[in-house]
Amino acid sequence: MxxxxxxxxxxxxxxxxxxxxxxxxxxxxxxxxxxxxxxxxxxxxxxxxxxxxxxxxxxxxxxxxxxxxxxxxxHRLASHASAGEQLKAMGLLYPCTCTRAEIAAAATQVGPDGPVYPGTCRHREVDPENAAWRLDVTKAMTLTGPLEWRDEGAGSQAATPQIFGDVVLLRKDLPASYHLAVTLDDATxxxxxxxxxxxxxxxxxxxxxxxxxxxxxxxxxxxxxxxxxxxxxxxxxxxxxxxxxxxxxxxxxxxxxxxxxxxxxxxxxxxxxxxxxxxx
The missing domain is CATH 3.40.50.620 (HUPs)
Structure with a gap:
């Protein structure tokens, strides 16, 4: 281990x-x-x-x-970028230019990280050159089906990533978000x-x-x-x-x-x- x-x-x-x-x-x-x-x-x-x-x-x-x-x-930026391109090719990422203030004003739910992104950019034209890329969580969960994971203290957990809304995986200012980078690096x-x-x-x-x-x-x-x-x-x-x-x-x-x-x-x-x- x-x-x-x-x-x-x-x-x-x-x-x-x-x-x-x-x-x-x-x-x-x-x-x-x-x-x-x-x-x-x-x-x-x-x-x-x-x-x-x-x-x-x-x-x-x-x-x-x-x-x-x-x-x-x-040292692993290339692998982060490659995973991002893989998710784009699967049709699971979309560009987003919303600011934190705009998200806070439009959000109707609060998640673990604050206001939950309401999907504003999911179905609109956005310039990808100046955008972050978000994961379409509902579409992704439809693809994977129900998932579970296990914590040694809390036991088996049904995966509910929807509590975050559509999380950012590729940032405008950085090559990858915490969620994507840490998941890839733990596997590596x-x-x-x-x-x-x-x-x-x-x-x-x-x-x-x-x-x-x-x-x-x-x-x-x-x-x-x-x-x-x-x-x-x-x-x-x-x-x-x-x-x-x-x-x-x-x-x-x-x-x-x-x-x-x-x-x-x-x-x-x-x-x-x-x-x-x-x-x-």
């Missing part, structure tokens, strides 16, 4: 990342499997290459070792158990659909609790959660930090979210 930790170099790692990495690492080692490190570095100008070396140092400081060399998502990396936070539980419905459309292997998922602040929000780079690098440079014992996370001992004001996210 194989797990992975896949951070994006758009900010430093914090304790929430450490917890996610430890879950993936320890699960693989407990099952005599492999733990790989993938750098998801296709986030355009937000990428900061200097963070990558910091990631390596942070994980070593925690006492985590990955198998083989780290892999970089940016031979990941058999996808461990990630329960905030991404709904995304697995979309990823299961993409696996069926593209003929990819289907892993099992393990959505773990999140490390949260006193107000119930998960730790986030954008809100200035203390970084692992700062703790490392201050002389903290990284292996002791990792052991505390394993044992459920967190700094004051932090705790784990409880329960397993269930599909809507």
């Amino acid at each position: 194989r797990t992975r930790f896949a951070p994006s170099p758009n900010g430093p790692l914090h304790l929430g990342h450490a917890y996610a990495a430890i879950v993936a690492h320890d699960t693989a080692k407990a099952r005599d499997g492999e733990f790989i490190l993938r750098i998801e570095d296709i986030d355009g100008e937000r990428n900061r290459p200097e963070f990558v070396e910091e990631f390596f140092r942070d994980l070593a400081w925690l006492g985590l070792e990955w198998d083989g060399e780290a892999v970089f998502q940016s 990396d031979g990941v058999t158990l996808v461990t990630r936070g329960m905030d991404l539980f709904p995304a697995s419905h979309v990823h299961r659909l993409l696996q069926a459309l593209l003929g990819l292997p289907v892993p099992t998922w393990l959505h773990h609790p999140l490390l949260i602040e006193k107000d119930g929000r998960k730790l986030a780079k954008r809100r200035g959660a203390p970084s692992l690098a700062d703790r490392r440079r201050a002389g903290e014992d990284g292996r002791a930090v990792a052991m505390a996370l394993r044992e459920g001992r967190f700094p004051a004001g932090l705790s784990l979210s409880q329960g397993v996210h269930q599909a809507p």
Whole structure:
């Protein structure tokens, strides 16, 4: 079996990342499997290459070792583009130029990521040169039929990607969306158990659909609790959660930090979210 930790170099790692990495690492080692490190570095100008070396140092400081060399998502842009062309050839993608404000104004439903796209561009002429490409989810589900996927905590799930509406798979500013890139890369990396936070539980419905459309292997998922602040929000780079690098440079014992996370001992004001996210 194989797990992975896949951070994006758009900010430093914090304790929430450490917890996610430890879950993936320890699960693989407990099952005599492999733990790989993938750098998801296709986030355009937000990428900061200097963070990558910091990631390596942070994980070593925690006492985590990955198998083989780290892999970089940016080296796989051609495979992302090829999958996009395959879906276009199947008649499943359409161009869209709607802004977020336009979507919010027209939406009648709210999904896991906010207002659900109402399909405005699905049947109208759009210049594909300046457009994102969306997946016609209803048409795709008609092609695949009912799908299921399994989470080790929540059990068998009927795939309901419709909760997102027609998701963007090819972005205007980037070669691929998170949904498409991570699904393709997990297959390329031979990941058999996808461990990630329960905030991404709904995304697995979309990823299961993409696996069926593209003929990819289907892993099992393990959505773990999140490390949260006193107000119930998960730790986030954008809100200035203390970084692992700062703790490392201050002389903290990284292996002791990792052991505390394993044992459920967190700094004051932090705790784990409880329960397993269930599909809507």
